[in-house]
Amino acid sequence: MRFLYQSRLMTTASTALTSPTNTCPIQPVVGAFLASRSQYAPSRTSTRHSSHSPLGTAAPVRKKLTIATLRAMYQRNEPITVVTAHDFPSAHVAEHAGMEIILVGDSLAMVAMGLEDTSEVTVDDMLLHCKSVARGAKSGFIVGDLPMGSYEISPDQALQTAIRMVKEGRVHAVKLEGGAEMAPQIAKLTQAGILVLAHIGLTPQRQNALGGFRVQGKSTSAALKVLEDALAVQDAGAFGMVIEAVPAGIAEAITKKLRVPTIGIGAGNGCSGQVLVQTDMLGNYPPGRFLPKFVKRYADVWGESLRGLEAYRSDVKDRSFPAPEQTYPIPEEHLVEFKRLIESN
Numbered sequence: 001m002r003f004l005y006q007s008r009l010m011t012t013a014s015t016a017l018t019s020p021t022n023t024c025p026i027q028p029v030v031g032a033f034l035a036s037r038s039q040y041a042p043s044r045t046s047t048r049h050s051s052h053s054p055l056g057t058a059a060p061v062r063k064k065l066t067i068a069t070l071r072a073m074y075q076r077n078e079p080i081t082v083v084t085a086h087d088f089p090s091a092h093v094a095e096h097a098g099m100e101i102i103l104v105g106d107s108l109a110m111v112a113m114g115l116e117d118t119s120e121v122t123v124d125d126m127l128l129h130c131k132s133v134a135r136g137a138k139s140g141f142i143v144g145d146l147p148m149g150s151y152e153i154s155p156d157q158a159l160q161t162a163i164r165m166v167k168e169g170r171v172h173a174v175k176l177e178g179g180a181e182m183a184p185q186i187a188k189l190t191q192a193g194i195l196v197l198a199h200i201g202l203t204p205q206r207q208n209a210l211g212g213f214r215v216q217g218k219s220t221s222a223a224l225k226v227l228e229d230a231l232a233v234q235d236a237g238a239f240g241m242v243i244e245a246v247p248a249g250i251a252e253a254i255t256k257k258l259r260v261p262t263i264g265i266g267a268g269n270g271c272s273g274q275v276l277v278q279t280d281m282l283g284n285y286p287p288g289r290f291l292p293k294f295v296k297r298y299a300d301v302w303g304e305s306l307r308g309l310e311a312y313r314s315d316v317k318d319r320s321f322p323a324p325e326q327t328y329p330i331p332e333e334h335l336v337e338f339k340r341l342i343e344s345n
């Protein structure tokens, strides 16, 4: 299953940015901005923007989200929306869609780096992706994963890594996998003023020990262990926790026992919020790829990307691209003179 699960796909989802169906309140601002730039035509009077990030640097689109915002949402029982991002465009579109938390998950190993699993990801890999995401999402609350091997050895190691994630990666909080056994790490980071999102239930970095990506907490005793982990990470100071692949009824009951939010993935709608991997939920993979049961596909980025690329290829092959409107004109007399000069030689 591990082999089926990997993905070597292109990953940007920037097409959604111009979608007229986007109901996000900031959409009119984006629309107006794009319109004022007349289809990205270079302006003589203003700075030219790189084609790699059509909006130049990301302008803030809403009030900056903080831990206080998240706590207030939790208090009023408003679901917290979380999605992963791994680069500038995927962060930018997540922010424009109003996501509260943008998670730079180590699943970027598969969805952005084409690796087989998350175990090869390094802190430097994470930093590169975190920096790009931070530049794309100026108002979101950004959480970065501590990769396998960068925090388990000791609380000091965890703190060293977490400090780099904040200082260099520009994240607002870190996520680390593990329950009661990670309480010392969580406490150390929290005492140093670094916010921690814990991750319990199915912890993919331990896939070998778990015997694969298996649902956790399926028996009474296994569910009690998940609750024990939830209470331990809460008491160690985690501001919240991801609960992955746990039966819905168990995750809901655990959520009710806590005073910090749970962010569910494959854990039912009784959690305080939900998270999905962006490339999964946007359908940025070819048909037939294996997906966990908990993924719902909300878009077909693969289909749209393929359609656009095939149309481009076809236009290049029959020379209908570039058309006159995509080329630079020259006054006819200059062209005639130019040709006369080069032909007389």
Ligand SMILES: Nc1nc(=O)c2c([nH]1)NC[C@@H]1CN(c3ccc(C(=O)N[C@@H](CCC(=O)O)C(=O)O)cc3)CN21
Residues within 6 Å of the ligand: 005, 107, 110, 111, 202, 204, 213, 214, 215, 245, 277, 280, 291, 292, 293, 294
């Ligand atoms: N692209 C991507 N999306 C993810 O959601 C994700 C990653 N990568 N990588 C890290 C983990 C691994 N994840 C997974 C992967 C597979 C299953 C899975 O196949 N679960 C079985 C359940 C098997 C059982 O009953 O125990 C399923 O049928 O959904 C679950 C979580 C979630 N995470």
Ligand SMILES: CC(C)C(=O)C(=O)O
Residues within 6 Å of the ligand: 084, 103, 104, 105, 106, 107, 108, 145, 242, 265, 275, 276, 277
């Ligand atoms: C699936 C989410 C929770 C994650 O940890 C990741 O993207 O790595």
